[in-house]
Amino acid sequence: MDQFLFHWAGNLRFLRQRKSLTRQQLSDATGIKISRLAAQETGKTRNPKMEDQVRISTYYNISIDHLIRTDLTTLTDEQVYELETAGPLDITGKHIRVLPITVNSNNEENMEFIPLKAQAGYTQGFNDPEFIAALPKFTLPGLPREKTIRMFPVSGDSMLPIADGSHIIAQYVDDWSLIKKDVPCVVVLKEDGIVFKLVDNTMKMDGTLRLHSLNPLFEPFRVNASEVLEIWKFIGYVSKEMPVAIAS
Template sequence: MDQSLFHWAGNLRFLRKRKNLTQQQLSDATGIKKGRLAAQESGKTKNPRMEDQVRISTYFNITIDHLIKTSLSDLTAEQLYEMETTSSLDITGRHIRVLPITVNTDNEENMEFVPVKAQAGYRRGFNDPEFIANLPKFTLPGLPREKTIRMFPVSGDSMLPIPDGSHVIAQYVDDWSLIKQDMPCVVILKEEDDILFKMVDNTMKHDGTLRLHSLNPAFKPFRVNANEVLEIWKFIGYVSREMPAIAS
């Protein structure tokens, strides 16, 4: 059996019986065919479909990582409860936090600029009102005043013709389910200090991930799990001191 899925069969059987469900009842609740569930519980299916993993993870409120790497039957009731209450997969992003904002003297929301020197600290201070209040403010004509807008530095040439050293102006996305295919976004990850500017495909309903890819074909696309994401900001413009590259 694939070692990365070593505990899947036992955990699936354990969780179903813990809820006193028959395979048919679990099939009805998750939309996974009973035959597929039976094959997974018995270990005959070595690599369950990603969509099945997401459905089981969502139904039992336990991350896929725990389902495949942890023997749940070996945990105490308290450990299992803690795992269930902290493992919810949120594909909207609405339950992660309340976005701290600042307002001007006219009670209008400020537009904050994240300079390069503050970039490394943004992941740690993103939900700190004091950190956000100390960011520089900016304004440009034509930007919607009723939206939450920030400007982020981007580096590298993965998004050419937007040049290295540009500053991307982006609008906060409070519902990730609204992200469509090939939407340019600034993505803030939990475990990375870099601020990523990529084209985003929303595949969270299918497998719990976002597919990130570049405009520059020299860079390969990659996926990130939804639970690795702190914030998503939709591109609305950029500022640069360089002329865009002209196609030959």
């Protein structure tokens, strides 16, 4: 039983630090006094109250059995996330959609342009072949013909010097796990529609993507992978405005 209690103490420290929580924050969230949390984390409390076990288990969404019997520090981020969500973590995004494409008379894949007026409808029609077929088509020299390419509108000034009214040319990301850190992408979200941001892939840690802007006035934010419909990697942009000059 001592081995089991050792895992409880180590797991409490590991989970709190994994979520970058202070003991005060964990105390506020669970209703367990800081002194009791400290005693359990250090192993001074050899028999944690069942009430505390239930509260910790509920907060982290991990069974008491795993908290006591499994050394969570030996697991990968994906395995811990699977325990938290009671299901496998899909970090590729391949389970949610089939990408509809259209081809031209030469059997080459078309490049679709999503005009601003079609932006709102894209989140409903992104996987509808008829909707995609009705979108305007475009061509530009130098783009890879063997890839799926689309052009998306940019609204607002969060990605300055890429100005409001620009259009982002982007390549479809088939496997989200290939996205690493600070990758400029068009992300299509269920609720927020089309956004253009720098993407940090933290799905292995907590099932989210961290999205942030080039413009430092805008705060970064996280979205759950379940909210993401599509991801398109930036390869260029079209704008009627000159980029903002950098002050010397």
